[in-house]
Amino acid sequence: MIIPTANRKETEAIIKQAARKVFLQKGLAGARLQEIADEAGIGRTSLHYYYRNKEKLFNAVFSDNFLEIKRRIPYQQEEDLPLEDILIQFTKEYFSNAIKNPELDLFLLNEFCARPESMLNLIKGHEVTQFILQAFEKSIQKGKLKGNAQQHFITFISVTFFPFAAKNMIQQMLQCSEEDYLQYMQSREDYIVGFIEQYFNTQIKK
């Protein structure tokens, strides 16, 4: 009798990491098993041994990323925090995770397009979206914020999520290296905090 050795899990992890890299860069259709194998430093045939086929491999990597996403989107039910605090807290935790994995965001965007159902689960199982949306609504109801909750919500997602999804685009637009980009993203966290304080707070003063 043989226990699935630690080595197996290790290899699986290496493969998934390699696959992840290639999938994120090239997408499901564009990824080549050979490239993944090379990246993992194993023969292509071994890929089939561990994961019968491309789709299975993709799903394996992907369900991992589900978990990663949930980790990345922290959610604390302190209903009564002021809007500002909710947004800032979310931003901070989101950024600290997203900076480690900027590629994931574009991938997500695509999945929402390619496989909406599976993404729906992700959202449904995780109420943070509704929570933030409602935070905007409440703030408006209380007269602390002017305007439309949905639009504010979209704005908030845009300024936090998009810069990661558009990593390559931004690099090209600002004509900067990856290091510069990461630098921008590092300081962007503080920028966003300032943004929240100014924009979602000064609304009423107009």
Next chain:
Amino acid sequence: MIIPTANRKETEAIIKQAARKVFLQKGLAGARLQEIADEAGIGRTSLHYYYRNKEKLFNAVFSDNFLEIKRRIPYQQEEDLPLEDILIQFTKEYFSNAIKNPELDLFLLNEFCARPESMLNLIKGHEVTQFILQAFEKSIQKGKLKGNAQQHFITFISVTFFPFAAKNMIQQMLQCSEEDYLQYMQSREDYIVGFIEQYFNTQIKK
């Protein structure tokens, strides 16, 4: 002697339109020539007759989209307009085009990832990026705006570009239909104008 009949151009247009649809939906790697042919209502072999191969077809469609994108990104060299006016003008023209073609934005984002080189040309050939970035810089230099030009630039791109790229994601998050989404985008144009006036203008008053 025969003049390339009007019919040829027509067929080419039909093919390109079909190809465009499939490419935007599936990306270069994911698109199948057969599907494009079906979509265009012609035999797959004819595709090769008009455009020798997939890449040529892609480029043909794509250079059209280059034009489309350039059309979509209006650029007038009125250097001396105030920042606000520049941004608002850009936003209006951008929105009027983007609403007709939300798919293009996500496609672009992906291409920047998968084929950065070809995207570079698009940007290089069109100075609007630099123009807007510089508009931010000038405004800061003049003391009319506080903060960092790059960050503001990213914010501006985020709130305009992202909501189109994230069409499906937003639909799921707001749990709304496509019509609702388009509705939101319609009214978002005005929202953004308000946003520009408030945020990129009130910065100094803090």
Next chain:
DNA sequence: TTTGCTTTTGACATTTTTGTCAAATACTAT
């Protein structure tokens, strides 16, 4: 209607990518 061209079509070839299998190798417990 014939000539000379363009366009379409289907059969086929090629290439690319994925998937299978059995033999070789490595590993582990007895």
Next chain:
DNA sequence: ATAGTATTTGACAAAAATGTCAAAAGCAAA
């Protein structure tokens, strides 16, 4: 060391997708 299992490998098969070609069909002018 050996048996038994896990893993790797390379040769091969199959499938999927692209690309080529020549013959057929269409069309317009003489």
